[in-house]
Amino acid sequence: MTALTYEKIDDAVINTLSPPGKGYWVTIGLLFLGILMGAGCWLYQILLGIGVAGQNNPVHWGTYLINFVFWVGIAHSGTLISAILHLFRAGWRNPIARAAETMTVFAVCTAGLYPFIHLGRVWMVFYMLPFPNQRFLWPNFQSPLMFDVVAISTYLTVSSLFWYTGMLPDLAIIRDRAQGVRRRIFSVLAMGWTGEFEQWRHYARGYLFFAALATPLVISVHSVVSWDFALGVVPGWHTTIFAPYFVAGAIHSGLAMVVTLMIPLRKIFNLQEIITMKVLEQVAKTIVFTGLIVGFAYSTEVFIAWYSHNSVEMETFRWRAFGDYALEYWIMVVCNTVFPLFFLFKKVRTRILWLMVICILVNVGMWYERFVIIIGSVAHDFLPYAWGLYRPTLVEFGIMIGSFCLFFFLFLLFVKHMPSVSMTEMKETVHAGGAHDH
Amino acid sequence: MTTDRISLMGIFSSEEQVASAIRGLRQSPYQLERVHSPIPSHIIADALQLPKSKVGWFTLAGGITGFLTGFLFAAFTATRWSLIVSGKPVVALVPFFIVGFEFTILFAVFGNVLGIISQARLPRFKVSQDYQSTFSGNRFGVLASCLPDEKIGLSDFFKTEGAQIKPSDANGADGRASGS
Numbered sequence: 001m002t003a004l005t006y007e008k009i010d011d012a013v014i015n016t017l018s019p020p021g022k023g024y025w026v027t028i029g030l031l032f033l034g035i036l037m038g039a040g041c042w043l044y045q046i047l048l049g050i051g052v053a054g055q056n057n058p059v060h061w062g063t064y065l066i067n068f069v070f071w072v073g074i075a076h077s078g079t080l081i082s083a084i085l086h087l088f089r090a091g092w093r094n095p096i097a098r099a100a101e102t103m104t105v106f107a108v109c110t111a112g113l114y115p116f117i118h119l120g121r122v123w124m125v126f127y128m129l130p131f132p133n134q135r136f137l138w139p140n141f142q143s144p145l146m147f148d149v150v151a152i153s154t155y156l157t158v159s160s161l162f163w164y165t166g167m168l169p170d171l172a173i174i175r176d177r178a179q180g181v182r183r184r185i186f187s188v189l190a191m192g193w194t195g196e197f198e199q200w201r202h203y204a205r206g207y208l209f210f211a212a213l214a215t216p217l218v219i220s221v222h223s224v225v226s227w228d229f230a231l232g233v234v235p236g237w238h239t240t241i242f243a244p245y246f247v248a249g250a251i252h253s254g255l256a257m258v259v260t261l262m263i264p265l266r267k268i269f270n271l272q273e274i275i276t277m278k279v280l281e282q283v284a285k286t287i288v289f290t291g292l293i294v295g296f297a298y299s300t301e302v303f304i305a306w307y308s309h310n311s312v313e314m315e316t317f318r319w320r321a322f323g324d325y326a327l328e329y330w331i332m333v334v335c336n337t338v339f340p341l342f343f344l345f346k347k348v349r350t351r352i353l354w355l356m357v358i359c360i361l362v363n364v365g366m367w368y369e370r371f372v373i374i375i376g377s378v379a380h381d382f383l384p385y386a387w388g389l390y391r392p393t394l395v396e397f398g399i400m401i402g403s404f405c406l407f408f409f410l411f412l413l414f415v416k417h418m419p420s421v422s423m424t425e426m427k428e429t430v431h432a433g434g435a436h437d438h
Numbered sequence: 439m440t441t442d443r444i445s446l447m448g449i450f451s452s453e454e455q456v457a458s459a460i461r462g463l464r465q466s467p468y469q470l471e472r473v474h475s476p477i478p479s480h481i482i483a484d485a486l487q488l489p490k491s492k493v494g495w496f497t498l499a500g501g502i503t504g505f506l507t508g509f510l511f512a513a514f515t516a517t518r519w520s521l522i523v524s525g526k527p528v529v530a531l532v533p534f535f536i537v538g539f540e541f542t543i544l545f546a547v548f549g550n551v552l553g554i555i556s557q558a559r560l561p562r563f564k565v566s567q568d569y570q571s572t573f574s575g576n577r578f579g580v581l582a583s584c585l586p587d588e589k590i591g592l593s594d595f596f597k598t599e600g601a602q603i604k605p606s607d608a609n610g611a612d613g614r615a616s617g618s
Contacts, residue, residue: 006476006576130515138515142523142533150508150537154544161551169476169574176571191555192562194569197486199558200478205491206554210547213497217543224536427477 004273009426010173013419016269017174020416031409038402041395042117050120052395059379059390064118066370067400070253071111071407072152072225073246073366076218077254078104079159082166083214092282094425095275098170099265100258101163102420106410107257108156110403115148117399144227151224158217162210168193168203169424222250229373235316236377239304245297252290252336253366256359259283263356265415274421277350284349287362291340294369298333312382320376324389328368329376335365443583445471446592447568448601450578453477457485459580459599467584468592474569474579482578493553500549501542508541509534570604 045052055062081100085093093100116122128149132138139146172193175186193199226246229237259280266275302321305313320329339361343349348358380387392400414420450456456473460482463470475482512534520528554560573579580601584592593603 010575130511132515132518137519137521140523141512141515141537142526142530147533147536147540150540154540157544158547161547165551165554173476173574176574187563191560192565193560193574194562194565195474195476195573197473197475197482197488199560200475201483201488202491202493202554202557204478205493206497206550209494209497209550213543213546213550217540220536220539220543224540424477 004426004430006427006430009274009421009423009430010177012269012271012274013170013421013423013426014174014177016271016415016420017417024412024416028409028412031405031412034405035402035409038399038405041398041402045117045120045395045399046122052393053120054391054393054396056388056390058381058386058388059375061118061374061378062390063392063396063400064114066367066374067403068111068114068118069225069246069370069374070367071107071114071403072222073250073253073370074257075104075107075111075155075159075254076222076247076250077258078102078107079162079214079218080251080254081258082162083211083218086211087215090282091429092279094429095271095279095421096258096262096283097425098166098422099261099415099420100254101159101166102411102414103254103257103261104159105156105163106407106414107254108152108159109410110407112152112156113403113406144224144231147224148228151221155217155221158214162214165203165207165210166422167419169195170419170422173423174419219247222247229377234377234381235310235312236301236320236373239301241297241300241304245294245301248290248293248297249336249366249369252287252294252340253363255283255287255290256362256366259287259355259359260363261411263352265420269415269420271421274426280352280355281346281349284343284355287340287359288343291337291362295333295337298337316377316380319380320372323380325372325376325379329372332365332368332372335361336369339365442586443469444586444589444592445568445581445583446589446596447570447604448580448582448596448599449570449572449604450580450599450601451576453479453481453578455600456578456580457481459596459601460485462595462599463580463582466595467588468582468595469584471581471583473581474573476574476576476578491557493550493557496549496553496556497546498549500552501546503549504541504543504545505538507545509538511541512537568604 053062053064055064078100081093082097082104086097115128116125119125127133128139128146130139139149141147168190171186171190172195175183175190178186223243223246226242230239230242232238262275262280262283266272302317305317308314320326339358342354342358348354375390379390448459450459453475456475456479460470460473473482473486513529516528516530516534522528526533568579568581570577570579580596582592582596596603
């Protein structure tokens with residue numbers, strides 16, 4: 001880190017914006033095809049009806065809401081890294097903050113599609129908007145689903161503004177080195193930023209407030225998402241632990257996704273000197289911490305079900321572990337709580353291959369966590385005659401693959417056209433007197 | 439009214455030099471105009487002795503407006519039909535507080551952005567001619583003005599502080615600045 005200079009940082013990041021090779025465009029093309037496939041599946045569903053998805057009695061919340069919660073969760077670590085760790089003065093977050101914020105914005109965009117898809121008749125989104133119907137009846141703001149609309153819209157707006165504001169000084173750096181049309185575009189984007197101290201004075205203060213506001217927001221958003229479930233009386237959902245459990249799980253999955261994205265990014269763009277092994281190691285240690293919280297939440301759920309002596313709750317958790325979805329349950333437990341513990345060993349958390357493999361497994365585990373929570377409860381609730389099973393259809397798989405393609409498509413476009421590492425924050429890191437918060 | 443002041447831009451390579459120059463300028467007959475920096479440096483901020491930014495007031499105003507908007511909006515919509523849902527009161531404090539909270543954050547952020555752009559006077563689509571592209575990269579700039587007969591003195595002052603000199607072209611090739 002000490003070998004880094006301001007020039008080296010600028011050169012390394014600006015080099016990532018050089019014209020891409022054939023491999024980049026082939027990848028972009030393939031991802032675009034994936035998006036088209038997903039869009040085609042959605043169109044097919046709109047034309048034929050929601051029946052083409054596997055959701056039916058008693059499981060009416062299927063992969064669409066699993067993916068919704070999954071992507072909202074992924075979004076959370078971006079704000080953790082950019083806002084919460086900023087407030088805690090954790091300097092190691094600087095090299096990965098921009099990419100994590102970018103991940104947040106695109107993950108929320110991806111998540112935001114799923115309520116529309118889940119509606120089936122997508123034009124019925126009208127009923128979620130704060131606008132009265134023809135009888136002047138407004139949406140019910142006592143419903144957690146309406147909290148969700150407000151929370152997710154707020155989160156998308158706030159994280160996008162935080163992301164853009166954080167980029168202003170970097171956009172000016174690119175403007176000052178660019179020529180022609182590119183210079184004109186970045187001149188507009190940089191909004192005339194010149195690094196005058198009068199600008200820094202207000203910017204730094206505003207940035208601190210951004211971080212201070214984003215911190216409670218990020219906790220509230222996934223708490224609100226958890227209340228979509230916890231405020232229902234369904235066994236396995238109706239529990240007060242859900243809000244902190246969901247927030248910890250969201251950060252767990254998001255951190256794993258950050259590592260999954262950072263490893264190829266630093267390799268492809270030769271950013272090893274900026275996104276050092278030490279940075280990845282710190283993320284891995286945080287994953288151990290969040291994994292332990294998630295493990296504690298899993299065991300608390302089971303303990304409370306037993307301690308309550310509520311036969312329905314006890315049956316729900318027995319069935320989760322040993323019933324039809326036992327495989328999914330144990331994938332969830334092992335991937336989210338056992339594999340991250342390997343990061344306790346320095347040899348594991350300092351090897352790129354192991355980091356990548358374990359983080360992908362955590363992502364898989366976190367997807368299954370949402371599967372177990374959502375499907376596992378409604379498939380097996382109070383009345384045995386209403387029990388049933390659920391399997392996603394090809395249409396649902398198509399839409400899911402399309403959404404993953406959309407996320408990676410947007411991320412790849414960003415990293416090749418905008419600064420994927422915050423040059424300004426990296427300069428602050430190498431300079432003892434620098435900070436973002438005076 | 440023209441006062442025939444001349445501007446000189448001293449270009450520094452470190453924030454410590456900038457801080458020293460700022461303190462020196464304060465005890466000299468020359469006038470500090472502005473400082474450019476690639477980072478928000480504590481050292482320079484301390485030397486400049488700038489007052490605290492007022493951005494926070496915009497943020498606070500936004501937050502208060504947001505809470506009232508969110509809470510009252512939810513209450514207003516509930517009272518249009520006054521339907522009792524799930525046995526909860528029509529104006530239910532706990533759920534409406536959540537709506538109020540989300541609006542607090544949203545509007546506080548809007549206020550914050552408004553505060554930054556209004557206080558930092560953004561956007562500016564015409565960049566001053568004094569500005570050098572290296573100021574966003576690895577150099578610090580200190581712009582100071584003086585009377586024409588003090589130009590050599592200011593130039594020497596900057597050189598003593600370790601700066602390179604760039605004559606200001608903002609108000610003509612001779613570096614004349616206008617003021618009132």
